[in-house]
Amino acid sequence: MLDEPFEAVDPVSASIIKKIIRKFVDNGGSVLFSSHVMETVEQVCDSLAVVAKGSVKAFGTMEALCAGRTHDTLADIAESVGMNRDESMAVLHDPSKYANEVRSDEATAKQLGITGVPFFVIDRKFAISGAQPTEVFINALNQASQ
Structure with missing residues (x-):
């Protein structure tokens, strides 16, 4: 696998x-x-x-x-x-329907140095790379909400 x-x-x-x-x-x-x-x-x-x-x-x-x-x-x-x-x-x-949004996301990912998946960006401030435990996401969401 x-x-x-x-x-x-x-x-x-x-x-x-x-x-x-x-x-x-x-x-x-x-x-x-x-x-x-x-x-x-x-x-x-x-x-x-x-x-x-x-x-x-x-x-x-x-x-x-x-x-x-x-x-x-x-x-x-x-x-x-x-x-x-x-x-x-x-x-x-119409496959181009969200093309601009996809290109924008790709540009953002490139600027952030993202080269793999999964990768999560929360509120454009917090980045989480790879599969992580639930606690990592909870902590990031709590920090982003402050």
Whole structure:
């Protein structure tokens, strides 16, 4: 199990990791990894599962999941985890809808030196890198509220 294996690594290292994974799979192995970067998923995975709130919402090959129902399937998944289905459909039909906000977040992350995920910025004053115990978040939120 690999958690975001291509995040916070340089392109050369990412290419090496992909080759190692491909060789392992070609020799009969299986690799399970998590990623939020669909481009990587498309390049590396033979099949994928969409997991939300601890349960599999969709499973299959990329082609099967996208075949003629991409937007409906993704909107259904979004709705099943509490997102607004209509807003999700609007974004799926116009991927540039939040492009300015995403670019702004990317610029902020670059200014803060963020190179990996998860990374949390609270009130633009407190930064938390990586998976942390609940107490770390509680302390940061308490400090930010003062």
